[in-house]
Amino acid sequence: MHDQSRRVTAKKTLIIACGALAHEILAILRINHLSHMALECLPAELHNTPQKIPQAVKEKIIEGKSHYDTILVAYGDCGTGGKLKEICDQLDVDMINAPHCYAFFEGTSNFEQRDEMRAFYLTDFLAKHFSNFVIKPLGLDRYPDLKDVYFSEYRKLIFLAQTNDAHIDQLAQNAAEYLGLEYERMYTGYGELPQFIQQG
């Protein structure tokens, strides 16, 4: 209890983030010595039901308002159809101006200009958790025959790498092979994420 209240009073900025970004955000905070910032994550699984993201984020913002001077929402639109932005605007907090994490890792303008609609994307997080965040939610572990239903229109898997890690590269390549897609690796680092976080 004592530790909790000390933590809350010491931190001035709260980052509310998707669990899929936790590792990267903690690295950014560490590298940049941003010790006045606290991170709270919502489960990455919410991406399977994006309509639930705005309400979940809203509750976290309201909860955080009384404890923090600044709140940042480390989400893109993430399939909420503008609903998350509406919530953030209403509650006067900043969120990332990008459709999703693939875009802000690569750089939103680059991502949009490239316009590769037949590409399926993985980040470090998704490559590491491909089974739990792609195979299982899509039911491919139970019904492998659905692979074509989901992926027949895709041509390549682009791995947007946040780090240079041969093990994660291999996992991404395995995923491409499993899905029967051409493989491409693109190193992005943390993209636009550090800039967004450092504004707090």
Next chain:
Amino acid sequence: MSEDDLILAELNDSELTEQMMDDLYDGLKDEIEEAVRILLERNWTPYDILTKSLVAGMQIVGDDFRDGILFVPEVLRAAQAMKGGMAILKPLLIETGAPKMGKMVIGTVKGDIHDIGKNLVAMMMEGAGFEIIDLGINTEADEYIDTAEREGADIIGMSALLTTTMPYMKTVIEKLKERDIRDKYIVLCGGAPLNEEFGKAIGADAYCDDAAIAVETAKKLVAARQENA
């Protein structure tokens, strides 16, 4: 007798249609195809098989999906099973002149390749008696409109999964207005990031939350048009 030992041909009509709904729910395509053939041999009309077993079964699947009991993979399995049954019935439905509810041109909008929702809607609409012209994915405004004009369609249906592609629906509606034919068509839109407000904002006739709602909405709007004609 365990369920594994069930012999479909030994069930009476009522038991068989009940079993078909269960098999559809469980995504058992082979069993659905077998049951469809059995009912045809028993001189059921293709239309009755479609509506009383397949569509009725998919209705339960749709309701349970909406209620959070079933999830996307299970719905897709059920849809595949229904598709198997439909493939047998479709040529027979054409031959026997089943009731026609209207004609719909449907496609995923330009820049978007996601077609799962669109395919479900197309299949359910077809099951409900609509003639479907499926333009597939990455559909340009002119392709929707030219096809609807050429085919004498009643409905244009647009689908999008991406926040970045959904605004293209407005482009299609604007083009319809430019060509002064907006009111000629019922325009329906759907897709995960969309909502009713968005549908209204772009000037669609309705936003449809899922395939079953798309069918209900299409039936209602076509009937209203026919009344006002």
